Amino acid sequence: MSDPLHVELVAADRVVWSGDASMVVARTAEGEVGILADHAPLLSLMVPGVVEVRTGGGETTRAAVDSGFLSVAGNRVSILAEQAVLASDIDAAKASKDLEDAEKGDLEDEAALGELRRARAWVLATERS
Amino acid sequence: MVASIREYRAKIKSTEATKKITRAMELIAASRVIRAQQQAAAAAPYARELTRAVSALATYSRVDHPITTEPENPTRAAVLVVTSDRGLAGAYSASVLKEAERLVEKLRTEGKEALLYVTGRKGVAYYKFRQRTLEDSWTGISDRPQYADARALGDALVGSFLTEDGGADEVHVVFTRFRSMLVQTPDVIRLMPLQVVEGEDKPESGEALPLYEFEPSASEVLDQLLPRYVYSRIFFCLMQAAASELASRQRAMKAATDNAQELILHYTRIANQARQAGITQEISEIVGGANALADANAGSE
16 A cells, blocks of 8 residues: 655755655644644644654654644645754764753753754654664 | 066966966866755755745735734835855856845835845955945855855844834845856845745645644744745845856856966967077077178188
Protein backbone atom coordinates (compact mmCIF):
# COMPACT_ATOMS: atom_id res chain seq x y z
CA MET A 1 0.00 0.00 0.00
CA SER A 2 1.40 3.34 -0.89
CA ASP A 3 1.39 5.96 1.80
CA PRO A 4 -1.49 8.39 1.60
CA LEU A 5 0.06 11.56 2.96
CA HIS A 6 2.48 13.70 1.06
CA VAL A 7 4.76 15.39 3.55
CA GLU A 8 7.10 18.28 3.03
CA LEU A 9 9.31 19.39 5.86
CA VAL A 10 10.68 22.74 4.82
CA ALA A 11 13.20 24.98 6.55
CA ALA A 12 13.64 28.61 5.54
CA ASP A 13 16.59 27.88 3.30
CA ARG A 14 16.02 24.33 2.07
CA VAL A 15 13.73 21.32 1.92
CA VAL A 16 14.71 19.07 4.82
CA TRP A 17 12.61 16.06 4.01
CA SER A 18 9.92 15.31 1.53
CA GLY A 19 8.11 12.12 0.73
CA ASP A 20 5.07 9.99 1.47
CA ALA A 21 4.01 8.90 4.93
CA SER A 22 1.10 7.33 6.75
CA MET A 23 1.20 9.52 9.83
CA VAL A 24 2.76 12.72 11.04
CA VAL A 25 3.12 13.65 14.69
CA ALA A 26 3.98 17.21 15.62
CA ARG A 27 3.79 19.52 18.61
CA THR A 28 1.50 22.46 18.11
CA ALA A 29 0.65 25.28 20.44
CA GLU A 30 -2.40 23.25 21.55
CA GLY A 31 -0.49 20.05 22.21
CA GLU A 32 0.67 17.08 20.21
CA VAL A 33 -1.28 16.27 17.08
CA GLY A 34 -1.20 13.19 14.93
CA ILE A 35 -2.17 13.66 11.32
CA LEU A 36 -3.59 10.71 9.45
CA ALA A 37 -4.97 10.45 5.94
CA ASP A 38 -8.01 12.63 5.11
CA HIS A 39 -7.43 14.98 8.01
CA ALA A 40 -9.47 18.16 7.89
CA PRO A 41 -7.62 21.20 6.54
CA LEU A 42 -5.63 22.66 9.39
CA LEU A 43 -3.26 25.54 9.83
CA SER A 44 -1.59 25.42 13.16
CA LEU A 45 1.26 27.02 15.05
CA MET A 46 4.01 24.69 16.15
CA VAL A 47 6.17 25.06 19.18
CA PRO A 48 9.82 23.93 19.18
CA GLY A 49 9.81 20.18 19.34
CA VAL A 50 10.18 16.95 17.50
CA VAL A 51 8.27 16.06 14.36
CA GLU A 52 7.80 12.39 13.59
CA VAL A 53 6.97 11.13 10.16
CA ARG A 54 5.90 7.47 10.05
CA THR A 55 5.70 5.57 6.83
CA GLY A 56 3.52 2.54 6.21
CA GLY A 57 6.59 0.35 6.21
CA GLY A 58 7.13 1.10 9.90
CA GLU A 59 10.02 3.46 9.41
CA THR A 60 10.05 6.64 11.43
CA THR A 61 11.89 9.80 10.49
CA ARG A 62 12.43 12.30 13.26
CA ALA A 63 13.36 15.90 12.94
CA ALA A 64 13.76 18.78 15.34
CA VAL A 65 12.06 22.02 14.43
CA ASP A 66 11.90 25.40 16.03
CA SER A 67 8.60 27.23 16.00
CA GLY A 68 6.79 27.24 12.72
CA PHE A 69 3.59 26.15 11.02
CA LEU A 70 1.85 22.95 10.25
CA SER A 71 -0.50 23.08 7.35
CA VAL A 72 -2.67 20.20 6.25
CA ALA A 73 -4.85 20.28 3.17
CA GLY A 74 -6.03 17.49 0.92
CA ASN A 75 -3.56 14.90 2.23
CA ARG A 76 -0.71 17.32 1.81
CA VAL A 77 1.14 18.10 4.99
CA SER A 78 3.60 20.98 4.98
CA ILE A 79 5.71 21.67 7.99
CA LEU A 80 7.33 25.08 7.82
CA ALA A 81 9.99 26.02 10.28
CA GLU A 82 12.73 28.58 10.23
CA GLN A 83 15.12 25.92 11.41
CA ALA A 84 14.61 22.22 10.95
CA VAL A 85 17.14 19.41 11.15
CA LEU A 86 16.75 15.66 10.78
CA ALA A 87 17.55 13.86 14.01
CA SER A 88 20.23 11.85 12.22
CA ASP A 89 21.99 15.09 11.23
CA ILE A 90 22.11 16.55 14.71
CA ASP A 91 25.40 16.52 16.52
CA ALA A 92 24.29 15.11 19.89
CA ALA A 93 27.26 16.47 21.83
CA LYS A 94 26.82 19.94 20.42
CA ALA A 95 23.09 19.84 21.04
CA SER A 96 23.49 19.02 24.72
CA LYS A 97 26.17 21.65 25.11
CA ASP A 98 23.83 24.21 23.50
CA LEU A 99 21.16 23.17 25.97
CA GLU A 100 23.51 23.60 28.93
CA ASP A 101 24.51 27.04 27.70
CA ALA A 102 20.91 27.99 27.14
CA GLU A 103 19.93 26.89 30.64
CA LYS A 104 22.48 29.28 32.07
CA GLY A 105 20.94 32.16 30.12
CA ASP A 106 18.56 34.76 31.43
CA LEU A 107 15.16 33.09 31.32
CA GLU A 108 13.25 36.34 31.52
CA ASP A 109 14.60 37.24 28.13
CA GLU A 110 12.36 36.24 25.23
CA ALA A 111 15.21 35.41 22.86
CA ALA A 112 17.11 33.33 25.43
CA LEU A 113 13.94 31.45 26.26
CA GLY A 114 13.37 30.74 22.58
CA GLU A 115 16.90 29.44 22.29
CA LEU A 116 16.40 27.22 25.33
CA ARG A 117 13.25 25.72 23.84
CA ARG A 118 15.01 25.15 20.56
CA ALA A 119 18.02 23.51 22.23
CA ARG A 120 15.69 21.26 24.24
CA ALA A 121 13.91 20.17 21.06
CA TRP A 122 17.23 19.35 19.43
CA VAL A 123 18.35 17.22 22.36
CA LEU A 124 14.98 15.51 22.50
CA ALA A 125 15.23 14.56 18.84
CA THR A 126 18.60 12.89 19.37
CA GLU A 127 17.45 11.07 22.49
CA ARG A 128 14.40 9.52 20.93
CA SER A 129 16.08 8.16 17.86
CA MET B 1 65.90 53.08 -26.64
CA VAL B 2 66.96 50.05 -24.63
CA ALA B 3 65.46 51.64 -21.54
CA SER B 4 62.09 51.96 -23.22
CA ILE B 5 62.06 48.26 -24.11
CA ARG B 6 62.66 47.48 -20.47
CA GLU B 7 59.89 49.86 -19.52
CA TYR B 8 57.41 48.13 -21.79
CA ARG B 9 58.50 44.69 -20.62
CA ALA B 10 57.75 45.77 -17.05
CA LYS B 11 54.36 47.10 -18.09
CA ILE B 12 53.54 43.84 -19.86
CA LYS B 13 54.52 41.89 -16.80
CA SER B 14 52.38 43.90 -14.42
CA THR B 15 49.42 43.83 -16.80
CA GLU B 16 49.78 40.08 -17.01
CA ALA B 17 49.66 39.85 -13.23
CA THR B 18 46.54 42.01 -13.18
CA LYS B 19 44.98 39.86 -15.84
CA LYS B 20 45.61 36.73 -13.81
CA ILE B 21 43.89 38.29 -10.81
CA THR B 22 40.86 39.52 -12.72
CA ARG B 23 40.57 36.18 -14.49
CA ALA B 24 40.61 34.36 -11.14
CA MET B 25 37.97 36.74 -9.76
CA GLU B 26 35.83 36.15 -12.84
CA LEU B 27 35.96 32.39 -12.34
CA ILE B 28 35.23 32.64 -8.62
CA ALA B 29 32.26 34.91 -9.27
CA ALA B 30 31.00 32.55 -11.96
CA SER B 31 31.02 29.55 -9.65
CA ARG B 32 29.43 31.54 -6.83
CA VAL B 33 26.61 32.77 -9.05
CA ILE B 34 25.64 29.17 -9.63
CA ARG B 35 25.70 28.52 -5.90
CA ALA B 36 23.64 31.62 -5.23
CA GLN B 37 21.08 30.45 -7.77
CA GLN B 38 20.95 27.02 -6.15
CA GLN B 39 20.46 28.65 -2.76
CA ALA B 40 17.59 30.69 -4.16
CA ALA B 41 16.05 27.56 -5.66
CA ALA B 42 16.40 25.72 -2.34
CA ALA B 43 14.58 28.50 -0.49
CA ALA B 44 11.73 28.64 -2.99
CA PRO B 45 9.59 25.85 -1.39
CA TYR B 46 9.46 27.69 1.95
CA ALA B 47 8.38 30.91 0.28
CA ARG B 48 5.78 29.03 -1.78
CA GLU B 49 4.27 27.23 1.21
CA LEU B 50 4.25 30.42 3.24
CA THR B 51 2.49 32.26 0.45
CA ARG B 52 -0.11 29.48 0.27
CA ALA B 53 -0.71 29.72 3.99
CA VAL B 54 -1.03 33.50 3.89
CA SER B 55 -3.42 33.40 0.98
CA ALA B 56 -5.45 30.71 2.74
CA LEU B 57 -5.76 33.01 5.72
CA ALA B 58 -6.56 35.99 3.56
CA THR B 59 -9.31 34.10 1.78
CA TYR B 60 -11.04 32.48 4.72
CA SER B 61 -10.70 34.89 7.52
CA ARG B 62 -10.60 38.63 7.80
CA VAL B 63 -7.02 39.72 7.49
CA ASP B 64 -6.98 42.54 9.93
CA HIS B 65 -3.50 43.04 11.14
CA PRO B 66 -1.29 46.11 11.60
CA ILE B 67 1.11 44.76 8.98
CA THR B 68 -1.58 44.76 6.30
CA THR B 69 -3.41 47.98 7.18
CA GLU B 70 -2.60 51.19 5.39
CA PRO B 71 -1.75 53.98 7.81
CA GLU B 72 -4.00 56.97 7.34
CA ASN B 73 -1.50 59.63 6.49
CA PRO B 74 1.97 58.20 6.05
CA THR B 75 4.73 60.63 6.95
CA ARG B 76 7.74 58.38 7.31
CA ALA B 77 8.91 55.62 5.02
CA ALA B 78 11.69 53.18 5.78
CA VAL B 79 13.89 52.33 2.81
CA LEU B 80 16.07 49.24 2.90
CA VAL B 81 18.91 49.58 0.41
CA VAL B 82 20.70 46.36 -0.49
CA THR B 83 24.23 47.04 -1.75
CA SER B 84 27.41 45.00 -1.90
CA ASP B 85 30.24 44.71 0.59
CA ARG B 86 32.97 44.78 -1.97
CA GLY B 87 33.57 46.72 -5.13
CA LEU B 88 34.90 45.47 -8.46
CA ALA B 89 31.39 44.64 -9.54
CA GLY B 90 30.89 47.25 -12.20
CA ALA B 91 28.03 49.64 -11.62
CA TYR B 92 26.22 47.24 -9.26
CA SER B 93 26.19 49.31 -6.08
CA ALA B 94 26.08 52.62 -7.95
CA SER B 95 22.89 51.71 -9.77
CA VAL B 96 21.16 50.47 -6.61
CA LEU B 97 22.12 53.68 -4.84
CA LYS B 98 20.88 55.76 -7.77
CA GLU B 99 17.55 53.94 -7.63
CA ALA B 100 17.43 54.50 -3.86
CA GLU B 101 18.06 58.22 -4.29
CA ARG B 102 15.26 58.40 -6.84
CA LEU B 103 12.90 56.67 -4.41
CA VAL B 104 13.90 58.95 -1.53
CA GLU B 105 13.27 61.95 -3.78
CA LYS B 106 9.89 60.57 -4.81
CA LEU B 107 8.94 59.95 -1.18
CA ARG B 108 9.96 63.47 -0.32
CA THR B 109 7.67 64.95 -2.97
CA GLU B 110 4.89 62.86 -1.46
CA GLY B 111 5.69 64.46 1.87
CA LYS B 112 7.27 61.41 3.45
CA GLU B 113 10.53 61.42 5.28
CA ALA B 114 12.83 58.54 4.36
CA LEU B 115 14.46 56.45 7.09
CA LEU B 116 17.45 54.64 5.65
CA TYR B 117 18.37 51.06 6.43
CA VAL B 118 21.40 49.89 4.51
CA THR B 119 23.13 46.57 3.97
CA GLY B 120 26.58 46.33 2.42
CA ARG B 121 29.73 48.32 3.10
CA LYS B 122 29.47 50.20 -0.21
CA GLY B 123 26.10 51.66 0.67
CA VAL B 124 27.15 52.48 4.21
CA ALA B 125 30.25 54.28 2.90
CA TYR B 126 28.15 56.17 0.35
CA TYR B 127 25.76 57.56 2.95
CA LYS B 128 28.47 58.15 5.57
CA PHE B 129 30.41 60.26 3.10
CA ARG B 130 27.32 62.35 2.45
CA GLN B 131 26.71 62.56 6.19
CA ARG B 132 23.22 61.14 5.97
CA THR B 133 21.95 59.44 9.07
CA LEU B 134 21.31 55.74 8.83
CA GLU B 135 18.70 54.16 11.05
CA ASP B 136 20.58 50.90 10.95
CA SER B 137 23.09 49.08 8.80
CA TRP B 138 24.37 45.56 8.29
CA THR B 139 27.58 44.51 6.61
CA GLY B 140 29.32 41.29 5.75
CA ILE B 141 26.31 39.45 4.34
CA SER B 142 26.03 40.69 0.80
CA ASP B 143 27.38 37.78 -1.21
CA ARG B 144 26.18 34.94 0.97
CA PRO B 145 23.02 35.87 2.81
CA GLN B 146 21.68 33.48 5.44
CA TYR B 147 18.12 33.27 6.65
CA ALA B 148 19.21 34.51 10.08
CA ASP B 149 20.44 37.73 8.43
CA ALA B 150 17.11 38.24 6.73
CA ARG B 151 15.46 37.67 10.08
CA ALA B 152 17.58 40.29 11.79
CA LEU B 153 16.77 42.80 9.06
CA GLY B 154 13.12 41.83 9.16
CA ASP B 155 12.96 42.22 12.92
CA ALA B 156 14.28 45.76 12.69
CA LEU B 157 11.93 46.72 9.87
CA VAL B 158 8.83 45.08 11.32
CA GLY B 159 9.70 46.61 14.68
CA SER B 160 9.95 50.06 13.17
CA PHE B 161 6.74 49.57 11.20
CA LEU B 162 4.79 48.47 14.26
CA THR B 163 6.04 51.34 16.40
CA GLU B 164 3.27 53.86 16.73
CA ASP B 165 5.34 56.97 17.35
CA GLY B 166 8.49 57.63 15.41
CA GLY B 167 8.28 54.40 13.48
CA ALA B 168 7.91 53.96 9.75
CA ASP B 169 4.50 54.09 8.10
CA GLU B 170 5.63 52.12 5.11
CA VAL B 171 8.66 50.04 4.21
CA HIS B 172 10.31 49.84 0.81
CA VAL B 173 13.18 47.67 -0.36
CA VAL B 174 15.60 48.70 -3.08
CA PHE B 175 17.52 45.74 -4.42
CA THR B 176 18.77 44.32 -7.68
CA ARG B 177 16.60 41.78 -9.38
CA PHE B 178 18.42 38.94 -11.05
CA ARG B 179 16.79 38.50 -14.44
CA SER B 180 19.52 36.52 -16.14
CA MET B 181 23.29 36.23 -16.11
CA LEU B 182 23.40 39.23 -18.41
CA VAL B 183 20.60 41.38 -17.09
CA GLN B 184 20.19 42.59 -13.53
CA THR B 185 18.00 45.57 -12.86
CA PRO B 186 17.59 47.67 -9.74
CA ASP B 187 14.07 47.35 -8.44
CA VAL B 188 11.87 48.71 -5.67
CA ILE B 189 9.20 46.77 -3.84
CA ARG B 190 6.92 47.97 -1.10
CA LEU B 191 7.22 45.47 1.69
CA MET B 192 4.78 46.88 4.21
CA PRO B 193 1.88 47.50 4.49
CA LEU B 194 1.70 44.07 3.04
CA GLN B 195 -0.46 43.35 0.06
CA VAL B 196 -1.48 39.79 0.56
CA VAL B 197 -1.41 37.47 -2.43
CA GLU B 198 1.20 39.16 -4.45
CA GLY B 199 4.71 38.18 -5.20
CA GLU B 200 6.58 35.61 -7.17
CA ASP B 201 4.51 32.51 -6.95
CA LYS B 202 0.94 33.14 -6.07
CA PRO B 203 -1.26 30.06 -6.25
CA GLU B 204 -2.93 29.55 -9.60
CA SER B 205 -6.31 31.20 -9.78
CA GLY B 206 -8.13 27.94 -10.61
CA GLU B 207 -6.79 26.26 -7.50
CA ALA B 208 -9.42 26.26 -4.77
CA LEU B 209 -8.04 26.83 -1.31
CA PRO B 210 -9.34 24.48 1.36
CA LEU B 211 -11.38 25.65 4.31
CA TYR B 212 -8.81 25.69 7.05
CA GLU B 213 -9.19 25.23 10.72
CA PHE B 214 -6.84 27.49 12.62
CA GLU B 215 -5.10 26.57 15.81
CA PRO B 216 -5.02 28.27 18.29
CA SER B 217 -6.95 30.96 16.39
CA ALA B 218 -6.81 32.70 13.06
CA SER B 219 -5.53 35.92 14.54
CA GLU B 220 -2.74 34.22 16.47
CA VAL B 221 -1.66 32.28 13.42
CA LEU B 222 -1.69 35.55 11.52
CA ASP B 223 0.45 37.23 14.17
CA GLN B 224 3.13 34.61 13.61
CA LEU B 225 2.65 34.14 9.92
CA LEU B 226 2.88 37.70 8.64
CA PRO B 227 6.27 38.61 10.13
CA ARG B 228 7.70 35.40 8.71
CA TYR B 229 6.21 36.21 5.37
CA VAL B 230 8.04 39.52 5.54
CA TYR B 231 11.30 37.80 6.55
CA SER B 232 10.95 35.38 3.71
CA ARG B 233 10.44 38.23 1.24
CA ILE B 234 13.50 40.02 2.58
CA PHE B 235 15.45 36.79 2.27
CA PHE B 236 14.28 36.57 -1.31
CA CYS B 237 15.51 40.12 -1.98
CA LEU B 238 18.87 39.42 -0.37
CA MET B 239 19.36 36.30 -2.45
CA GLN B 240 18.40 38.07 -5.65
CA ALA B 241 20.82 40.84 -4.76
CA ALA B 242 23.60 38.34 -4.02
CA ALA B 243 23.16 36.58 -7.35
CA SER B 244 23.06 39.94 -9.13
CA GLU B 245 26.18 41.15 -7.37
CA LEU B 246 28.11 38.06 -8.34
CA ALA B 247 26.88 38.10 -11.93
CA SER B 248 27.75 41.74 -12.20
CA ARG B 249 31.20 41.09 -10.72
CA GLN B 250 31.75 38.28 -13.16
CA ARG B 251 30.89 40.57 -16.07
CA ALA B 252 33.05 43.39 -14.78
CA MET B 253 35.98 41.04 -14.29
CA LYS B 254 35.52 39.54 -17.72
CA ALA B 255 35.70 43.02 -19.22
CA ALA B 256 38.80 43.76 -17.14
CA THR B 257 40.47 40.55 -18.31
CA ASP B 258 39.69 41.35 -21.93
CA ASN B 259 41.05 44.86 -21.54
CA ALA B 260 44.21 43.56 -19.90
CA GLN B 261 44.71 41.18 -22.81
CA GLU B 262 44.32 44.06 -25.26
CA LEU B 263 46.81 46.17 -23.32
CA ILE B 264 49.31 43.31 -23.29
CA LEU B 265 49.01 42.99 -27.08
CA HIS B 266 49.45 46.73 -27.50
CA TYR B 267 52.52 46.86 -25.26
CA THR B 268 54.04 43.78 -26.88
CA ARG B 269 53.69 45.43 -30.25
CA ILE B 270 55.40 48.62 -29.06
CA ALA B 271 58.12 46.62 -27.31
CA ASN B 272 58.75 44.60 -30.47
CA GLN B 273 58.90 47.78 -32.53
CA ALA B 274 61.38 49.27 -30.12
CA ARG B 275 63.47 46.11 -30.17
CA GLN B 276 63.39 46.05 -33.99
CA ALA B 277 64.32 49.73 -34.13
CA GLY B 278 67.24 49.01 -31.80
CA ILE B 279 68.48 46.14 -33.99
CA THR B 280 68.11 48.20 -37.15
CA GLN B 281 70.05 50.99 -35.57
CA GLU B 282 72.80 48.65 -34.42
CA ILE B 283 73.10 47.12 -37.91
CA SER B 284 73.25 50.51 -39.55
CA GLU B 285 75.87 51.59 -37.00
CA ILE B 286 77.95 48.46 -37.70
CA VAL B 287 77.56 48.83 -41.47
CA GLY B 288 78.32 52.51 -41.23
CA GLY B 289 81.36 51.82 -39.03
CA ALA B 290 82.62 49.08 -41.37
CA ASN B 291 82.18 51.34 -44.37
CA ALA B 292 84.01 54.15 -42.63
CA LEU B 293 86.86 51.78 -41.71
CA ALA B 294 86.98 50.45 -45.26
CA ASP B 295 87.02 54.00 -46.63
CA ALA B 296 89.78 55.00 -44.21
CA ASN B 297 91.87 51.94 -45.11
CA ALA B 298 91.34 52.56 -48.83
CA GLY B 299 92.40 56.19 -48.36
CA SER B 300 95.60 55.32 -46.46
CA GLU B 301 96.80 52.68 -48.93
